[in-house]
Amino acid sequence: MPPLLSVQELVVQYSTLRGEVKAVNDVSFSLETAATLGLVGESACGKSTLGFSILRIVPPPGRILGGKIELQGVDLINLPLEEMRRIRGSQVSMIFQDPMTSLNPLLRIRDHFIELFQTHEPSIKKEEAVARTVRLFDALGIAEDRIGDYPHQFSGGMRQRVMIGLALALEPRLVIADEPTTSLDVIVEAQVLELLKLLREKRRLTLILITHNIGIVAEMTDLVAVMYAGQIVEIGPTGDIFEDPLHPYTKGLLESAPNVLHPEQSMRPIPGIPPDLASPPTGCKFHPRCPRAFKPCPLREPTPMAQGRRLVACHLYD
Amino acid sequence: MSSLVEVNGLTKYFPVQKSSLEAVLSRKREFVRAVDAISFAIERGGIFGLVGESGSGKTTTGRLLLRLIEPTSGEIRFHGDNIGEFSPQSLRQFRRRAQMIFQDPTAALSPRMRIGPAIKHGLDIHQVGSDPERKKETLRMFERVGLSPAEAFYDKYPHQLSGGQRQRVVIGRAMILEPEFVVADEPVAMVDVSIRAQILDLMLSLKKELGLTYAFITHDLATANYFCDRIAIMYLGKIVEVGPREDVFKSPRHPYTVALMSSIPVPDPKHKLQRLIPRGEIPSPINPPSGCRFHPRCLHAQAVCSQREPQLEEDALGHQVACFFPRV
Amino acid sequence: MKSLSGIPARLLLRKGPKGAEVYLAVAGAVLLATVIALTFLAPYIAPYNPIIEVAPALQPPSSQYPMGTDHLGRDVYSRVLYGAIVALEVSAISVLLSSTLGTVLGLFSGYSGGKMDRVFSMVMDSIYAFPGLILAIAIAAMMGPGLVNMSIAIAVVYIPTYFRMIRGQVLQTREQLYVEAARALGAKNSTILFRYIFANIIPSLVVVLSLNVADAILTEAGLSYLGLGIPPPTPDWGFDLSKGKSYLPGGYWWMITFPGIMILIVVLGFSLLGEGLNEILSPRLRER
Numbered sequence: 001m002p003p004l005l006s007v008q009e010l011v012v013q014y015s016t017l018r019g020e021v022k023a024v025n026d027v028s029f030s031l032e033t034a035a036t037l038g039l040v041g042e043s044a045c046g047k048s049t050l051g052f053s054i055l056r057i058v059p060p061p062g063r064i065l066g067g068k069i070e071l072q073g074v075d076l077i078n079l080p081l082e083e084m085r086r087i088r089g090s091q092v093s094m095i096f097q098d099p100m101t102s103l104n105p106l107l108r109i110r111d112h113f114i115e116l117f118q119t120h121e122p123s124i125k126k127e128e129a130v131a132r133t134v135r136l137f138d139a140l141g142i143a144e145d146r147i148g149d150y151p152h153q154f155s156g157g158m159r160q161r162v163m164i165g166l167a168l169a170l171e172p173r174l175v176i177a178d179e180p181t182t183s184l185d186v187i188v189e190a191q192v193l194e195l196l197k198l199l200r201e202k203r204r205l206t207l208i209l210i211t212h213n214i215g216i217v218a219e220m221t222d223l224v225a226v227m228y229a230g231q232i233v234e235i236g237p238t239g240d241i242f243e244d245p246l247h248p249y250t251k252g253l254l255e256s257a258p259n260v261l262h263p264e265q266s267m268r269p270i271p272g273i274p275p276d277l278a279s280p281p282t283g284c285k286f287h288p289r290c291p292r293a294f295k296p297c298p299l300r301e302p303t304p305m306a307q308g309r310r311l312v313a314c315h316l317y318d
Numbered sequence: 319m320s321s322l323v324e325v326n327g328l329t330k331y332f333p334v335q336k337s338s339l340e341a342v343l344s345r346k347r348e349f350v351r352a353v354d355a356i357s358f359a360i361e362r363g364g365i366f367g368l369v370g371e372s373g374s375g376k377t378t379t380g381r382l383l384l385r386l387i388e389p390t391s392g393e394i395r396f397h398g399d400n401i402g403e404f405s406p407q408s409l410r411q412f413r414r415r416a417q418m419i420f421q422d423p424t425a426a427l428s429p430r431m432r433i434g435p436a437i438k439h440g441l442d443i444h445q446v447g448s449d450p451e452r453k454k455e456t457l458r459m460f461e462r463v464g465l466s467p468a469e470a471f472y473d474k475y476p477h478q479l480s481g482g483q484r485q486r487v488v489i490g491r492a493m494i495l496e497p498e499f500v501v502a503d504e505p506v507a508m509v510d511v512s513i514r515a516q517i518l519d520l521m522l523s524l525k526k527e528l529g530l531t532y533a534f535i536t537h538d539l540a541t542a543n544y545f546c547d548r549i550a551i552m553y554l555g556k557i558v559e560v561g562p563r564e565d566v567f568k569s570p571r572h573p574y575t576v577a578l579m580s581s582i583p584v585p586d587p588k589h590k591l592q593r594l595i596p597r598g599e600i601p602s603p604i605n606p607p608s609g610c611r612f613h614p615r616c617l618h619a620q621a622v623c624s625q626r627e628p629q630l631e632e633d634a635l636g637h638q639v640a641c642f643f644p645r646v
Numbered sequence: 647m648k649s650l651s652g653i654p655a656r657l658l659l660r661k662g663p664k665g666a667e668v669y670l671a672v673a674g675a676v677l678l679a680t681v682i683a684l685t686f687l688a689p690y691i692a693p694y695n696p697i698i699e700v701a702p703a704l705q706p707p708s709s710q711y712p713m714g715t716d717h718l719g720r721d722v723y724s725r726v727l728y729g730a731i732v733a734l735e736v737s738a739i740s741v742l743l744s745s746t747l748g749t750v751l752g753l754f755s756g757y758s759g760g761k762m763d764r765v766f767s768m769v770m771d772s773i774y775a776f777p778g779l780i781l782a783i784a785i786a787a788m789m790g791p792g793l794v795n796m797s798i799a800i801a802v803v804y805i806p807t808y809f810r811m812i813r814g815q816v817l818q819t820r821e822q823l824y825v826e827a828a829r830a831l832g833a834k835n836s837t838i839l840f841r842y843i844f845a846n847i848i849p850s851l852v853v854v855l856s857l858n859v860a861d862a863i864l865t866e867a868g869l870s871y872l873g874l875g876i877p878p879p880t881p882d883w884g885f886d887l888s889k890g891k892s893y894l895p896g897g898y899w900w901m902i903t904f905p906g907i908m909i910l911i912v913v914l915g916f917s918l919l920g921e922g923l924n925e926i927l928s929p930r931l932r933e934r
Contacts, residue, residue, distance in 0.1 A: 042510040043481075155599050156372075185371035185600070186537060190581035190593050212511055215540075215583025219591060238587050256512045257585040258540030260567065266585075267544045269515035273480050384830060413832030425823035430845040440831045491831070 002073065003030035004206050005054070005174060010067035012049050012058055018278040023049040023062060025230035028304075031223070033173070036200065036207040038221035038238065040214065040253070042274060046230040047210045051176045054208075055094055056084050071174065090120050093167040097179040099159035103151040109162055110147040116169055136165045139202075141195065157188035161195065168199060176208045181216065193220065214257035218242060226250045229275050229285035236310025246312045248290045284315065292316060320398060321359035322499060322531050323383065328356050328392035330378050334604060350603050352378040354555040355392065357630075360499075360548075365525070365532040367546030367563070369539060369578075373600050374552040380501045380535045384416055385409065396499070414444050417492035419521075421504035423484035427476040433487045434460075434472030440495045455494060463490040463520060482513035486520065493524055501533045506541065518545055539582055543567050551575045554603055554611040557630060561637030571637070571644040573616045610641070618643050671922025674856075677915030681908075685730040692724040697879040704898050714900035716886070717893060718879075726904050728881040733912065736797050736875075737862035743801035745855060748808025755809070756816030757839050766809070774806035778861075779868050786874040796875050800865050804858055811854055815847045822846075849923075856920035860913045867909050883909050 012024035024046045031037050039047040052058045054069055056076060069076045071092065076084065096102040103112065110133050117129040134144055140161045151159060160180060167175055177196070181189040193216065200207055209220055217224055218238065225235040226249065234247040245251040252270040259266035272289035275281055281288050287297035296302075296315045304311040305318060331349040353375040360366040368376040381387045383394060385401050394401050396412065404412055420426035427436060438456040446452065460468035463486040476484055485505065492500060502521065506514040518541070524530060536542050542549055543563060550560040551572065559572040570576045573596070580594045596615035601607055607614050613623035622642055630638040684691075694700045699719035707714045713722035755766040773781070785799035819825065820843065828838050869875045870884025878885065883905040890902030 042512060157599060186539065186578055186581050187371065187595060188599070189583075190595055193583070194593065194595065213583060214511070214585040218585045218587040218589070219583045242585070242587050252512060254585060256515050258514075258538065258544060259585055260540040260543050260579070260582050261584055261586070261589070263540070263543040266540065267515040267518065269519060270512035271516070273482060273513070274510060386826060386830060410832050413830065418827070418830045420823055420827060422823055426827045428824040428828075428842050428846060430848075431841070439828075439833070443831055443833050443837065488827075491827075495831075 001033070004033045004072060005031040005208075006068070006070040007050075007054075008068040008070075010050070010053060010069065011065040012046070012053050012062055013065045015061040016278060021277040022065075022230050023277070024053065027067075027227075027230075027232055029225055029232060029235055031174075031206060031208070033206050034204045035223055036209060036221045038217040038224040039208060039210045039227060040212065040217050040224060041227035042212055042253075044229075044274060044277060045227040047227050048178055050227075051094065051178050051208065051210050054174075054176060055088055055092055057088075057094075086120070089116065089172070090170040091172050092174045092176070093170070093172040095160075095163050095167045095175065095177040095180045098183055099156060099163050100183070102163060103159060105151050108148050108150055109154070112162070112166060113169055116166060120170055132169070136169055139199065140165045141191075155188075156184055157191060160184060160188075160192050164192070164195065164199070168203065168205075171203065174206045174208070176210065178210045179212070180209075182211070182213070196220070214254060215259075226253065229277060229280060231285065231313065232304070232311075233286065233314065234310060234312045235304075236308070240309060246307060246310065246317060247286075247314050248292050248316075249286050252289075252291075284313075322362040322364075322397065323360040323533070324395040324398075325359070325379075325383070326357050326393050326395070328379070328382060328394060329354055329390045330375075330382060330387065331390045348604050351555050351606055352603060353382065353389075354606075356552075356555075356557045358550055358557060358560060360531060360533060362498075362531055363529065364548055365534055365546045367542040367549040368533060368535045368552060369537065369542050369549055370552035371537055371600060373554060373603050375555040375603075376535045376537075376552050377503060379552070380418070380503045380533065383501050383533060384418055385412070386418075410444070414440075414495050415497050416499040416501070417495060417497040419485075419489055419492050419500060419502040419505045422508050423481060423488050424476065424508075426488050427484060429476060432473050432475055433465075433479070434474075436476075437487060437490045437494055440491060444495065446495075459490045459494045462524075463487070463493070464516075465490070482509050482517065485509055485517055489517070489520065489524070493528065496528055497530070499531045499533070501535070503535045504537070505534075507536070507538065514541070521545075539567075539578060551578070554600065554606050556611055556640065558612065558641070559637075559639050560630065562635065565635060565637045569637075569646075571639040571646070572612075572641050573618055573645065574612050576645055668922065668926060670918050671926060674915045674918025674920070674922055677911060678919060681730055681912050681915060682734065684727055685734050688727040688731060692721075692727045694721040694724045696720060696724040696728045696881045704893070706898075707900055713904045714898075716901050717889065717898075720879075722886075722900060722904055725881040725886060726883070726908050729883040729886065729905060729908065730912075732793070732876055732880060732882045733863050733866060733909075736793060736800065736866045737859050739794075739797035740800035740804070740862050740866075741855060741859050743797065744804035745808050745851070745858070747801075748805040749812050749851065751805075752809040752812030753816055753839060753844060756813035757820065757835070757843065763813075767813070770806040770809045773802070774810065776803075778803045779865060782865050782869055783872065783874060786869050791875065791877050793876055796866065796869055799869070800862050803865065804862065807858065808851075808854065811850065812847060815850055816843055819843045819846055853920050853924045856916050856923060860916035860920065863909065863912055863916070 008028045010024050010027045011022060014021045014023050027050060039050060041047050049058060049062065053064055054076065058064060064077055110130065113133040113136065114126065114129040117124050117132065133147060137144055137147060142158060142161055154162065181192050184192060199205065211217060221238045224238045224241050225232045226247065228249050234241065234250045241250060242254065245254055255268040256270055257266060270289055275285055283298040283300055284302050287293040290297065302313045302315045302318065304313045307317055330353040331351055334348040334350060368379055370376045382389050389402065396416065401412060434456060437459055438452050441452040441455060457468040457472065460466065460471055465471045465483060465486055505521065506517050509517055525532065534542065534546050546563050549563050549566045550557050551574065553574050559566060559570065559575045566575065567579065570579050577594050577596045580592060584591065598615050601614065609624040609626050610628050613619040616623065620643065628640045628642050630640045632638045697720065700721055701711060701715045701719050703715060703717050703719040705711055705715040711721050711723065713726060716722055751766060755763045782799045782803050785802055786796055789795040789799060825838060825842055828842050866875065867884030867887065870882045871888040875884060876882045886905045887902055890905065893901055
């Protein structure tokens with residue numbers, strides 16, 4: 001069966017005061033139906049930009065320069081805007097990071113949903129929309145009598161559940177979650193993750209989970225892509241990558257993650273600072289910080305090579 | 319042994335701001351009970367973790383410890399002296415010995431002040447040495463916190479640095495006064511994951527060099543496990559559990575702590591999480607539940623839990639719990 | 647501050663062509679530099695003495711009198727050149743007065759809060775509620791003619807503008823984390839107020855200053871137009887405008903046009919400078 005999503009050689013560029021910055025620099029991957037892909041990396045690695053590109057909502061002054069994004073064979077990049085709008089929300093949807101600012105403070109919660117339904121199905125009757133909203137609330141674990149509240153009356157966790165509800169209301173095939181629990185407390189985060197797992201299973205969702213939290217990646221994903229400076233440096237099954245990280249950055253990232261079970265093995269630093277994308281290092285972008293850098297690293301950019309069930313972009317594996 | 323910092327019955331209530339209409343209609347004044355009669359001690363040379371979620375009161379406690387805000391009641395003793403009774407001069411001297419590292423390094427630095435003068439500023443305020451001596455000391459501090467070469471960084475503005483570098487400036491600014499006690503409020507929460515360890519290692523090495531004592535405020539249990547030697551778990555303005563780090567993590571006794579420990583994602587795909595998620599959500603600190611504040615969400619709550627407030631009780635190993643039915 | 651993409655906001659361009667705001671400011675600055683140069687050079691380059699009769703009255707513009715002569719036979723060009731002196735003097739003095747007073751009051755009031763703040767705010771709001779020109783007229787009428795009195799009248803009108811702006815910024819800046827950090831270091835209130843709060847407010851102040859000067863010049867012209875300003879025969883754009891108006895129906899257009907154009911140029915210059923500065927400084931203000 002062909003993959004649900006296929007991204008090929010995607011390049012997304014931002015115009016900045018200091019020059020052109022390639023936030024996403026030649027990224028390729030594919031995703032099967034009902035799989036969960038983790039996009040993991042630190043700030044400015046391009047993971048959020050990649051997520052926005054799939055929905056074509058990259059904020060200006062960013063724009064997609066080249067490459068292909070195919071949703072079951074349909075090229076999303078060259079689709080007319082009207083059709084892209086139809087796809088957003090109904091075929092591909094997004095759960096945003098900050099539920100505080102992503103909801104309209106002037107609209108009651110149920111009106112968020114009704115508006116969503118009516119936009120994509122203009123003929124729908126209001127009662128029908130309300131009924132569907134109530135059913136959704138049930139699945140989300142929100143009490144029905146809260147349906148008429150305003151966003152500010154909801155707690156952070158509940159707002160995030162509303163965001164999840166909005167993303168799933170039209171039963172999309174692909175859901176992109178951009179740091180869905182970063183702004184939440186520990187226990188609320190746990191609740192939201194459990195909810196996501198439940199809904200994912202019940203609806204056979206295909207999920208792209210964008211996060212910098214290694215623990216969430218370990219728990220929630222089947223496949224993980226590690227991003228650095230706009231490129232995927234390693235991509236493969238989650239189990240394989242955690243068991244034996246091949247790319248030195250992957251290894252460093254995993255070792256720097258806090259581990260509440262084994263604190264003495266966790267939180268190892270990666271020396272140096274993240275690269276300036278306006279004037280990036282030559283060759284492999286990670287080489288200035290890499291403990292295993294050698295001759296070819298500053299000279300040539302490594303191409304992704306297959307290693308078992310993975311792809312690694314590193315001269316160690318050329 | 320007398321502790322460096324001793325807190326007794328510390329309470330802070332914030333009045334709730336109401337619109338004039340609300341204020342007229344309802345006579346009752348309402349308060350956010352941010353911190354409610356907590357007591358603990360921090361030993362010299364220790365790293366004391368204050369761990370909790372939002373609304374737990376940990377951030378407010380941090381500010382109370384340095385008297386950046388005034389308590390509603392209770393006392394804080396530093397070297398046995400009540401800091402609430404300090405004269406302005408004593409307070410200034412206290413500020414030299416007790417410093418703070420802030421959560422958001424970008425917000426904690428004045429955008430219009432170059433980072434050289436920013437780090438030097440503490441020495442200027444307390445008039446330590448002559449001006450050339452202060453500049454020399456500042457340059458030395460730059461090198462010490464890893465901003466090298468110092469001369470190159472001295473004249474930069476905060477916006478010219480990365481997040482991790484800014485946090486180093488914040489640390490340098492606090493450490494240049496060679497304090498005894500440092501309150502670190504989520505010092506790595508806004509820093510990239512791979513840089514966090516660098517910053518924490520810097521804080522540890524400075525501790526060794528200056529003989530520091532830390533109060534470490536965080537919501538991130540895993541980081542607290544790595545950094546602290548003693549942990550206090552806070553919930554809704556109360557301390558529910560305190561103890562040596564290993565004890566609290568390996569054998570948590572308060573149901574809330576147990577829930578927290580079981581909820582954290584672990585960076586190991588083979589680890590099966592058995593989450594014990596409490597019911598419902600954190601209630602409002604304006605109207606906290608009666609008795610034990612955790613009782614409405616607790617899976618083991620009984621009648622007495624809503625009637626009386628459990629006090630912290632200690633077992634043989636210095637591990638304290640405030641619960642009528644602690645886990646074993 | 648992180649933008650959605652993770653790329654620091656400071657690196658992202660705002661909308662609009664690259665550097666457009668710089669052109670604005672530069673254009674304004676150039677205009678102003680020209681006018682200020684004229685002010686200083688007026689005594690040297692004005693061909694005639696502006697207050698005595700040098701030619702037959704009401705001559706249209708010619709090679710000898712590039713802007714014609716007025717109803718008293720004075721060279722309009724020379725009067726326009728000298729008029730810059732008064733315009734700039736009055737607006738400079740009044741802006742200096744109002745900005746200093748307004749800023750100092752705003753700083754202390756905003757930082758202290760409490761009763762003093764409430765009282766000052768009420769007073770300032772009351773003054774602010776008056777339409778500017780009317781208030782200036784009232785005060786100027788009370789105080790009588792003269793350069794200093796006019797400056798004071800205009801200054802009073804603008805004090806609340808500075809007060810409100812500065813106070814608002816102080817209230818906002820007071821809550822910033824770096825202010826708390828300064829307190830934690832042990833800094834005194836005065837240090838915090840000036841080195842931390844005021845230092846961060848200066849960009850906004852500069853913007854308001856330039857726009858204020860533009861406004862003050864218009865107000866000065868208005869007062870002079872109504873006869874409440876500098877007594878004749880001192881060259882003054884507003885006064886000349888007023889006189890020129892009466893002669894306009896007779897077809898003598900040059901008396902009113904050239905002073906009017908000068909006012910336009912100076913006001914435009916200050917406005918461009920102010921807007922340009924605002925654009926240039928905003929991204930850096932926002933990036934906090």
